[in-house]
Amino acid sequence: xxxTLRRGLLFALLLLVVDQxxxxxxxxxxxxxxxxxxxxxxxxxxxxxxxxxxNRGVTFGxxxxxxxxxxxxxSLLALAVAGFLLRWLARAETRLVTYALGxxxxxxxxxxxxxxxxxxxxxxxxxxxGGWHWYVxxxxxxxxxxxxxxxxxxxxxxxxxxxxxxP
Numbered sequence: 001x002x003x004t005l006r007r008g009l010l011f012a013l014l015l016l017v018v019d020q021x022x023x024x025x026x027x028x029x030x031x032x033x034x035x036x037x038x039x040x041x042x043x044x045x046x047x048x049x050x051x052x053x054x055n056r057g058v059t060f061g062x063x064x065x066x067x068x069x070x071x072x073x074x075s076l077l078a079l080a081v082a083g084f085l086l087r088w089l090a091r092a093e094t095r096l097v098t099y100a101l102g103x104x105x106x107x108x109x110x111x112x113x114x115x116x117x118x119x120x121x122x123x124x125x126x127x128x129x130g131g132w133h134w135y136v137x138x139x140x141x142x143x144x145x146x147x148x149x150x151x152x153x154x155x156x157x158x159x160x161x162x163x164x165x166x167p
Contacts, residue, residue: 002090004089004090004091004092004098005086005089005090007095007098007099007102008089008092008098008099008101008102008105009089009102009105010102011098011099011102011103011106012102012103012105012106012109013106014106015102015103015106015107015110015139015140015143016106016107016109016110016113016140018139019106019107019110019138019139019140019143020110020113022124022138022139023114023122023124023138026050026052026122026124027122030050032050032051032052032124033052035052036051036052037049037050037051037052037126038050038051045129045130045131046127046128046129046130047127047128047129048125048126048127048128049126049128050124050125050126051124051126051136052122052123052124053123053124053136054118054120054121054122054123055120055121055122055123055136056119056120056121072115074115075112075115075116078108078109078111078112078115079108079109079112081108082104082105082108082109082112085101085104085105085108086105088101089101089102089105094154094158096150096153096154097150097151097154099147099150100146100147100148100150100151100154101147101151102147103143103144103146103147103150104143104144104147104148104151106140106143107139107140107141107142107143107144107147108140108144110139110140110143111138111140111141121138121140122138123135123136123137123138123141124136124138125137125138125139125142
């Protein structure tokens with residue numbers, strides 16, 4: 001195993017563990033499904049709450065459905081994407097790309113675990129401003145979004161001369 005692959009996989013594992021621990025805390029200690037909403041922070045019109053949402057779709061609830069096979073199909077799709085990203089991770093050229101891919105892989109697998117356990121993803125982080133609420137999300141979702149943004153930034157910012165030529 002290459003150092004790049006090992007580093008990316010360890011980062012993915014760290015994010016997966018933190019995500020699953022946060023979901024355990026929300027479900028078992030806070031018991032958010034029973035409470036539904038807990039205001040945490042309010043700074044003028046900006047706020048942060050813990051709000052329970054069972055997401056049966058993908059990011060932002062897209063493709064959500066109640067069918068018996070819905071969570072299995074979405075899980076298989078996420079695992080296929082993670083497999084593709086693993087191949088990319090093995091050839092990552094920079095630390096930014098290594099950690100970005102690790103974040104996306106760890107987040108995707110963490111959400112697959114939820115789908116297999118519960119038939120839906122546990123979402124609970126609710127950020128809002130002036131009455132406008134962003135989609136409720138979790139740590140895995142944040143890792144995926146940050147990872148994708150880092151990959152896009154790398155593609156747009158890194159000079160072509162610093163990129164390796166394909167073998």
